[in-house]
Amino acid sequence: MPTLVIGLDHSKAPLDLLEQVTINEAEISGVLRSLIANENIQEVALVSTCLRTEIYLVADRFHDAVDDATALLARRAGKDQVDVESLESVFFDRGAAVHLFRVAAGLESVVPGETEVLGQIRRSIERALDDGTAGPQLESLFRSAIQAGRRVRSETTIARGTTSFSQASVSMAQRHLGGTFANCKVVVLGAGALGSGVVKALVDTTGVSAPRDIVVVNRTLATAETLVSSVGQVSRAVAFDALSQELRDADVLIAAVEAEGVIIDEEMVADSTLRLIVDLGMPRSVAPSISSPSCSLLDVEDLGREVDAAMQGRRGEIEAAAHIVLDEVTRFLEDQRGRGAAPTVVALREHFEEIRVAELQRRDHDLATFSDEQREVVDAITRSLLAKLVHGPTVALKDAAGTLRGERLIEAVRSLFDL
Numbered sequence: 001m002p003t004l005v006i007g008l009d010h011s012k013a014p015l016d017l018l019e020q021v022t023i024n025e026a027e028i029s030g031v032l033r034s035l036i037a038n039e040n041i042q043e044v045a046l047v048s049t050c051l052r053t054e055i056y057l058v059a060d061r062f063h064d065a066v067d068d069a070t071a072l073l074a075r076r077a078g079k080d081q082v083d084v085e086s087l088e089s090v091f092f093d094r095g096a097a098v099h100l101f102r103v104a105a106g107l108e109s110v111v112p113g114e115t116e117v118l119g120q121i122r123r124s125i126e127r128a129l130d131d132g133t134a135g136p137q138l139e140s141l142f143r144s145a146i147q148a149g150r151r152v153r154s155e156t157t158i159a160r161g162t163t164s165f166s167q168a169s170v171s172m173a174q175r176h177l178g179g180t181f182a183n184c185k186v187v188v189l190g191a192g193a194l195g196s197g198v199v200k201a202l203v204d205t206t207g208v209s210a211p212r213d214i215v216v217v218n219r220t221l222a223t224a225e226t227l228v229s230s231v232g233q234v235s236r237a238v239a240f241d242a243l244s245q246e247l248r249d250a251d252v253l254i255a256a257v258e259a260e261g262v263i264i265d266e267e268m269v270a271d272s273t274l275r276l277i278v279d280l281g282m283p284r285s286v287a288p289s290i291s292s293p294s295c296s297l298l299d300v301e302d303l304g305r306e307v308d309a310a311m312q313g314r315r316g317e318i319e320a321a322a323h324i325v326l327d328e329v330t331r332f333l334e335d336q337r338g339r340g341a342a343p344t345v346v347a348l349r350e351h352f353e354e355i356r357v358a359e360l361q362r363r364d365h366d367l368a369t370f371s372d373e374q375r376e377v378v379d380a381i382t383r384s385l386l387a388k389l390v391h392g393p394t395v396a397l398k399d400a401a402g403t404l405r406g407e408r409l410i411e412a413v414r415s416l417f418d419l
Contacts, residue, residue: 001042002062003141005091005099006069007054010110013087015301019283020077023048024258032133035072040064043135045128045142047103049120051110051282051300056100058137066090097141097332101325104149106158110304111168112318113158116193118149140336148328155324158317165280165303166197166256172298172306173252173278174205181211185250189243189264190257191218191227194280198256203233215250217243218257247272254278255285262287269295341401344410345394347419352390356382 008021023031028046035044035055043058053073059065067081070088074081091099099108104121106113125142128134134142153159174181181202188198195216202214216237218224224237238246247253248271255264255278264277264286272295279286279299291297360367360382367375393413400406413419 001058001060001137002093003096003137004057004059004062004065004069005054005096006057006066006073006088007047007052008073008084008088009054009108010051010300010304011108012089015284015299017077017079017084017087018051018053020079021053021073022282023053023076028127029131031072032128032131035068036133038064038068041068043128043133043138045124045134045138047121047124049117049282052103052108056096056138056141058135062092094329094333097145097329098325100141100145101148101329101332102322104145105152105321105325106149107152107318107321107325109165110300111165111307113153113156113321114165114168115153115159116165116197118146119193121149122146141332144328144332144335148325148332151328152321152324156317156320158321166194167201168303168307169254169256169278169280170198170201170205172303173254173276174209175306176276176296176298177252180209181205181252182208184211184252185213185215186211186252186254187215187217187243187246187250189217189253189255189285191216191220191224191237192256192258195256196227198254198280199227199231199234203231211252215246217246244268247274249273252276252278253286254280256280257285258282261285264290266290337398337401337406341397341406341410344413344419345397348393348397348413348417349390351417351419352386356386 008018010018023046028048031046032044035041035057040061041057041059045056047054047056055069055072057065057069070081070084073088074084077084089099100121102108104118106115106117109117121142125134125139129139177184186202188195188202190198195218199214199216202211205211214234216224216228216234217240218227218237219240221237221239224239228234228237247269250272251274253264253269253274253276257263258281261283262285264279266287266289269277269290274295277286277290277295277297279297280303282300284299286297286299288297360379367378370378397406397409397413400409
């Protein structure tokens with residue numbers, strides 16, 4: 001059955017639309033169940049990050065599957081399906097494998113080579129397997145993509161330097177402040193994976209460029225305290241209700257939190273000394289109206305532009321990574337083709353072998369006068385004859401495996417020989 005990818009990402013879709021279709025952690029199981037309920041869909045997994053929402057499907061009918069997935073995205077965005085279709089990407093079979101392998105390699109990320117996406121892909125397939133919506137076809141695809149991503153990072157220098165979303169965000173903020181956080185109080189909102197990365201990147205800013213004060217704000221204070229204690233150089237952790245107070249004498253706010261909408265508005269920062277706000281949320285957690293001559297507001301689109309400019313000198317590594325991806329895709333598809341034909345080939349050989357053995361046993365009385373050596377010759381001749389007869393169908397099944405023609409051949413062989 002064909003594998004499909006239907007989704008929206010930062011390369012084609014505007015930030016506003018990506019915000020609307022983002023599927024947060026609490027919603028994933030419900031969305032997976034709603035998709036797998038379609039009779040046409042046999043397997044499904046979701047990859048939903050801050051700049052990417054993609055649905056991976058194994059389905060009986062291509063066009064119906066695309067319609068089902070697009071309709072879901074359109075409902076989440078509150079838009080007509082035709083509007084979403086014009087901005088979404090659709091990949092099929094080999095194209096689906098190439099796309100996921102490129103995503104895993106970091107070639108489709110805002111920050112090329114970033115490492116966080118590998119963990120996101122791994123969690124996506126594990127979640128789908130736990131929810132019972134993914135099966136062997138998607139599991140094999142995702143596991144192979146993760147392997148390809150690891151190979152790219154080990155054999156190229158694409159992951160050299162600033163390769164995480166968090167690191168790139170901190171570097172962007174530092175450049176915007178003239179290259180230094182010196183004498184700055186930085187407030188980090190969020191202590192999850194992204195917030196933790198931001199805090200660690202800030203701590204790694206050494207010497208005179210380091211912030212004088214780093215404060216971690218989180219809804220669950222215990223989580224923020226755990227982060228602070230693990231890093232060691234962060235000033236303190238505070239609960240969310242202390243955010244307004246902390247912002248009053250802050251210079252920088254980096255919002256790295258998953259929220260359902262805006263949680264930082266003009267009123268909250270009205271009395272603050274903020275010079276810069278970086279909003280990494282998706283959906284955005286900071287009201288766009290906050291931007292002013294005295295306080296700049298940067299978001300993931302600004303980050304994408306900066307990273308693209310910074311990567312111009314590393315195009316050779318990106319090309320090398322792309323070659324590795326294609327090599328891994330070829331290997332994956334060849335392996336899949338072999339696996340797809342193998343059960344039928346084995347069943348066909350066993351079927352003929354049973355006939356051969358049964359016929360020799362039936363004619364045993366005709367061989368009664370044969371010596372043991374003569375019986376071995378007869379056995380060898382019939383085995384050789386069988387191997388030659390089965391060779392042609394075996395090669396045809398293996399060569400066509402993984403294609404529509406291969407599926408038809410497998411079905412015909414199983415039907416003809418009652419396998």
